[in-house]
Amino acid sequence: MSISTALEDYHKQLIQYFLRDGAYNEKEMIDLLNALRDRYKLKITIKDEIRTFTNVFLPLINKHINQYGIEIKQVTSEEYENNIYFVCIQNFKPQFVKMDCSYTEKEAAVFEKLLELVITNDDKCVAPREVFEGILANDLKMTQKEFGEIMARFHRDKWIESGSDNTVILHARAILEMQSFIMDTYRDFIYNCQICTRLLIRGLICSNSSCDVHIHRSCAARYFHRLSNSTSNSTTKKTAYPCPVCKQEWNKDDVVSILKTNNVHDENDTERSTGTIHKKQRTSKTNDHNNSINNRSIRSTHRQIRNESDDDDDDN
Template identity: 20%
Template sequence: MVSSNDVQCLFLQAVLSRRVMTREVALKLWEKCIDAVKAANDALDIEFNGDRNSWDNFVTQINEALNPLNMDFAQMSDEITGKEMCALVNRKGDEVAQLATEYSALEIAYFKAVLHQIMTAPNEAFCITSMAALRETNNLNITKSQAEVVLSSFVAKGWLVKSRRGRYSLAMRTMIELLPYLRSTYPNNIIECTICMEVVTRGVSCYTNNCHTHLHAHCFEKYRKRSQNCPTCQANWSTEANSKKLERIGEAAYKEGQDVRRRRPLQDRPESDEEDEEAEAGASQPSQPSQPSQPSRSQAKKKRAVREDSMDIDEDEPEPEPPKAQKRKSRR
């Protein structure tokens, strides 16, 4: 018999088929699920109301039903557009393990390696180049050609984003589905928006020393409409010069060559990497002028014997006459 609980079942099935979606799409799915259940049972009195309170109550009911399964219907704002996004996420154990449904253990290990480089990128860039991503194959049993195919799959499935400059960063799907994993694994690298308190990997930060203000780009634009001062240190952001001084977060903060020499700890690297690094270190040191080497004893004996042989005189040859001594002119 069709009941009102079937609305939640239909809604979750629709969410699973779409993974990540905007709140507007989720509202439309909710409405269509209600219409489908009412069409199957006219006796049901279910009304659709798209206001915020009704939506929040519906999400609470869904999460209560998903709680025994260690799953959650999560919501997060997109860092670029500011739109509210929704997705069904796994809250049990190692959240990256959910990739096993579509990737092998080796491919998941490679994803973790790339994810590590993105999260620990210097200057709060939260991105790496294609070469840096492919360099992670040195620590895994995977070829670079295979890695290129897997990277393309990560982008196509919505786990990573590849910019026009060929740099990889976290996609919205990773941010919303793997957020607990990111927080537990990289607590010292996670930064939060001062306004919405969500994770920031793209945005701006205050230029004042020791000020920990970080803002999404969309949060920054909304905030500046009501205030021209930093919400933490009250620095004046009103002038154009001060606005340009704001530091960037994300790919805009990337500095050329910042990940060229990034390496894993020595104990985690193969011997070939260590030899390459030693060769690079030797090449980077200025060459010292060569010192004349001291001859060994055997070499010295050979040289002395040669000199003695060259000084021997052949008895058959006449001995050269000594030069006549020149008389010195007397001074008068």
């Protein structure tokens, strides 16, 4: 695999897939890179696919596509801190228009209402029924079947994901893509993470009611682990996890959830477990359902790569 400042065919194909699908999780990204490696005989070491993509492929690809107002970024889910995504965003849109030219005006209207209901809700989530009722209240004619199909597409395209208690929340892709619009339109309903300072919709909240500190789950994982490791060589077990600002002890359930989830991840990278947020317990069924939906697109991509390869062989 030669080092070049020019885009090779496999780079161009990666761009095409990102423009089509919008986002990939780590598993989907690895599968896609493995498929491209087989086709183009790329020298990508097994289990080193993500590092190669982020350190080698991504800088070159972004260098070429940034001039068109497009960028591929890595982002972590707010709800499931071990879920990493690579998202293709349009970085030139100062306000909300359509998420994608392939969406109809009706679909865009549904998402705009969904976005409003999620962000203005105290728990930053919404029941699908509330979205449907909000659409009807806006005099937008739509059947329940049509609404269900639109919501399924939003799930599939990684604009929303499942929260607890059969609710929907914003996907990391939506937050990243829509952050300028969200910050301009809903500034009184959002926060910045105390650790990374980036936009935060859902996260962990300080136990002190007079403290306004909010932290991403992924940032909290690094913060709590850093505190835990600070006494790793001591015979005394770490028990104090203070707020980074007011220093009051952080909610014990949050700390246990974060440390347990990330300890499982450290022990086995292939197993992703989830924690709790706002003291609500989730089950693994939600992630299994999301992974099933998310993998449909990548399977289609693999079939297309194989078919293209077969066509090339036939031409030869």
